Amino acid sequence: MRTIEWKTGxxxxxxxxxxxxxxxxxxxxNCNEVAEAIKNMRMRGAPLLGAAAAYGLALTAYHSTAxxxxxxxxxxxxxAETLKKTRxxxxxxxxxxxxxxxxxxxxxxxxxxxxxxxxxEAQKIADEDVEMNxxxxxxxxxxxxxxxxVLTHCNAGALATxxxxxxLGVIRAARKNGKRIEVIATETRPLLQGARLTAYELFRDxxxxxxxxxxxxxxxxxxxxxxxxxxxxxxxxKDAVVNKIGTFTLAVLAHEHKIPFYVAAPTxxxxxxxxxxxxxxxxxxxxxxxxxxxxxxxxxxxTASNPAxxxxxxxxVTAIICEAGVFSPTELHKSSRFRD
Amino acid sequence: MRTIEWKTGxxxxxxxxxxxxxxxxxxxxNCNEVAEAIKNMRMRGAPLLGAAAAYGLALTAYHSTAxxxxxxxxxxxxxAETLKKTRxxxxxxxxxxxxxxxxxxxxxxxxxxxxxxxxxEAQKIADEDVEMNxxxxxxxxxxxxxxxxVLTHCNAGALATxxxxxxLGVIRAARKNGKRIEVIATETRPLLQGARLTAYELFRDxxxxxxxxxxxxxxxxxxxxxxxxxxxxxxxxKDAVVNKIGTFTLAVLAHEHKIPFYVAAPTxxxxxxxxxxxxxxxxxxxxxxxxxxxxxxxxxxxTASNPAxxxxxxxxVTAIICEAGVFSPTELHKSSRFRD
Numbered sequence: 001m002r003t004i005e006w007k008t009g010x011x012x013x014x015x016x017x018x019x020x021x022x023x024x025x026x027x028x029x030n031c032n033e034v035a036e037a038i039k040n041m042r043m044r045g046a047p048l049l050g051a052a053a054a055y056g057l058a059l060t061a062y063h064s065t066a067x068x069x070x071x072x073x074x075x076x077x078x079x080a081e082t083l084k085k086t087r088x089x090x091x092x093x094x095x096x097x098x099x100x101x102x103x104x105x106x107x108x109x110x111x112x113x114x115x116x117x118x119x120x121e122a123q124k125i126a127d128e129d130v131e132m133n134x135x136x137x138x139x140x141x142x143x144x145x146x147x148x149x150v151l152t153h154c155n156a157g158a159l160a161t162x163x164x165x166x167x168l169g170v171i172r173a174a175r176k177n178g179k180r181i182e183v184i185a186t187e188t189r190p191l192l193q194g195a196r197l198t199a200y201e202l203f204r205d206x207x208x209x210x211x212x213x214x215x216x217x218x219x220x221x222x223x224x225x226x227x228x229x230x231x232x233x234x235x236x237x238k239d240a241v242v243n244k245i246g247t248f249t250l251a252v253l254a255h256e257h258k259i260p261f262y263v264a265a266p267t268x269x270x271x272x273x274x275x276x277x278x279x280x281x282x283x284x285x286x287x288x289x290x291x292x293x294x295x296x297x298x299x300x301x302x303t304a305s306n307p308a309x310x311x312x313x314x315x316x317v318t319a320i321i322c323e324a325g326v327f328s329p330t331e332l333h334k335s336s337r338f339r340d
Numbered sequence: 341m342r343t344i345e346w347k348t349g350x351x352x353x354x355x356x357x358x359x360x361x362x363x364x365x366x367x368x369x370n371c372n373e374v375a376e377a378i379k380n381m382r383m384r385g386a387p388l389l390g391a392a393a394a395y396g397l398a399l400t401a402y403h404s405t406a407x408x409x410x411x412x413x414x415x416x417x418x419x420a421e422t423l424k425k426t427r428x429x430x431x432x433x434x435x436x437x438x439x440x441x442x443x444x445x446x447x448x449x450x451x452x453x454x455x456x457x458x459x460x461e462a463q464k465i466a467d468e469d470v471e472m473n474x475x476x477x478x479x480x481x482x483x484x485x486x487x488x489x490v491l492t493h494c495n496a497g498a499l500a501t502x503x504x505x506x507x508l509g510v511i512r513a514a515r516k517n518g519k520r521i522e523v524i525a526t527e528t529r530p531l532l533q534g535a536r537l538t539a540y541e542l543f544r545d546x547x548x549x550x551x552x553x554x555x556x557x558x559x560x561x562x563x564x565x566x567x568x569x570x571x572x573x574x575x576x577x578k579d580a581v582v583n584k585i586g587t588f589t590l591a592v593l594a595h596e597h598k599i600p601f602y603v604a605a606p607t608x609x610x611x612x613x614x615x616x617x618x619x620x621x622x623x624x625x626x627x628x629x630x631x632x633x634x635x636x637x638x639x640x641x642x643t644a645s646n647p648a649x650x651x652x653x654x655x656x657v658t659a660i661i662c663e664a665g666v667f668s669p670t671e672l673h674k675s676s677r678f679r680d
Contacts, residue, residue, distance in 0.1 A: 020639040021636070184645075187529070187629070187637075188555065189553035190553050195629075195630070195637050199638045199642045203641065204639075209642060209643065210643050210644060210645050211629055211630060211638050211642055211643065211644040211645070212629070212645050213529035213530050213554065213585070214554045214555040215529055215586030215589060216646075218586075218592055219588055219589075220645070222588060222650070222651070246553075246556070246558075248558045249558035249559075249589060249593060252592060289552065289553055290535070290551060292532065292535075297535045298527075298535040298539045299543050299544075301543065302543050302549060302551055303549065303551065304551040304552065305524075305551070305560070307556065307559055310556075310562070311562070
């Protein structure tokens with residue numbers, strides 16, 4: 001199944017905070033439930049958040065009793081605001097909301113038709129995400145050699161998208177194209193998306209995978225055990241890649257060891273008229289750091305820092321893989337013609 | 341109290357695997373119990389392992405019923421072998437065992453006198469460790485400025501030594517000398533010595549401390565929030581510093597951000613006639629990575645890697661602080677006159 005699905009007035013997804021121990025499906029009935037699931041990371045991953053936000057608006061539209069466009073747009077605007085407040089860093093969320101809202105705004109028909117248009121647009125965003133990931137995978141696959149060991153961080157897989165994945169999509173496509181690939185996954189503290197989600201996806205799909213703690217990446221690289229690094233992105237600005245905390249460290253280590261460092265992300269993640277300094281890095285609860293798997297590990301009362309993302313300057317990025325092809329960081333503007 | 345103490349035929353220590361949630365004291369009655377405590381990391385930290393190994397031999401000597409030197413040395417040799425098999429990387433363990441065994445070998449008196457000599461030598465190793473840490477702290481303190489924020493990794497504190505600490509000894513001495521210091525501690529997966537032990541020691545002693553996951557160090561450095569890095573060492577060879585996994589990553593990051601990277605370790609940690617390639621890096625159970633506190637975090641069956649240490653080439657090390665002073669990595673041989 002896809003990570004997120006529209007079931008006539010219900011959005012079905014999997015609670016990613018429970019994986020891999022439990023497979024719990026969620027049936028989200030309104031936009032507030034979608035917002036809660038995003039905020040608490042039951043759904044996460046920049047491309048998935050885009051689709052989720054679009055479906056959130058679709059739920060509002062579907063269940064609306066508004067008789068005219070003005071009233072419907074009012075309700076949609078409230079939902080859009082609620083969704084925009086969930087997580088500040090990944091840009092796909094804002095991109096998808098704006099896309100659906102613009103589409104609705106431009107539709108000059110009865111409310112029934114507008115509702116239909118919104119649902120179709122959300123579906124389209126989800127379908128396009130899968131399509132983009134497949135195309136991205138093919139482009140990225142050309143950068144991977146037979147026999148490579150690829151390091152990846154966090155989860156940029158099927159679970160971070162509607163299906164297939166960005167960074168893991170590249171790995172999947174490389175295997176589909178006959179290349180033998182081994183994967184090393186960093187566990188990705190504090191929320192362990194690498195251990196819980198990437199290991200889960202790849203192990204299930206029969207990839208040779210080895211899990212390491214985030215602290216081991218440097219040593220593993222120094223031993224010559226990594227050929228490529230491929231990660232996803234939550235936002236790509238002109239001068240930096242914004243991605244899960246720890247990405248920057250891996251980029252510096254890869255640079256030091258002359259290992260290619262690739263970022264795989266759809267153009268919906270691109271925000272190349274903005275700069276690193278414009279990005280708000282979400283600071284999450286320190287509970288996530290002082291606790292491990294729900295158990296208090298640090299002494300009670302100790303302060304912790306918990307930035308959810310970091311910024312990797314483009315000098316550390318070898319290339320960016322998107323659905324339009326493979327771009328060097330300085331050529332990124334050339335990809336813009338592929339955006340809507 | 342000291343982290344390890346001799347109580348007439350018993351070695352008293354604290355079970356560090358239980359901290360900070362529980363304070364459990366251990367009363368070790370023989371060398372095998374000491375070996376078990378080392379192997380399972382109830383005691384850890386290179387300088388502490390030196391003292392622990394010496395006390396382990398003291399227990400064998402104290403409880404021996406041998407009537408002649410030959411028999412006693414036989415028993416001690418078996419104990420020495422048992423202790424040497426516990427953990428392969430930190431050199432202090434081997435250094436302390438050799439020191440006690442040589443002392444015993446050279447004592448040509450009755451067994452009672454040899455036993456007394458061995459116990460005294462173990463005590464001396466423990467006392468010297470505290471003395472060395474205090475001296476190291478004073479030397480290291482000169483490198484720290486008022487207002488500095490110091491990043492440290494793992495636990496190189498009182499709990500890693502007999503008392504006071506190596507890296508944390510430097511931080512303690514800096515404060516004693518009137519400098520205001522803030523500390524950022526990496527949690528240090530997989531066994532969380534930073535979150536469990538360093539945060540515990542420093543929080544208890546009233547230092548301003550912030551805990552981060554290992555993956556956050558790069559971002560925190562890029563924000564200009566770290567002035568110095570100070571870590572301990574498990575072994576210092578001619579061309580590299582061997583220390584807890586993750587140290588090398590921090591050294592590369594510090595180098596990239598032009599942040600001084602200091603290593604604090606007594607000369608008993610020095611093994612400068614050997615090279616990085618001679619060092620056996622202990623590979624511990626993958627259970628430590630895929631599980632925490634008995635809770636499986638990765639999918640069942642996934643493979644993990646778990647090297648306990650890494651090697652930081654000397655090009656990343658600004659200076660080494662030992663009881664003899666502060667040395668540049670190329671001048672390390674000059675410290676050798678301070679060794680026994």
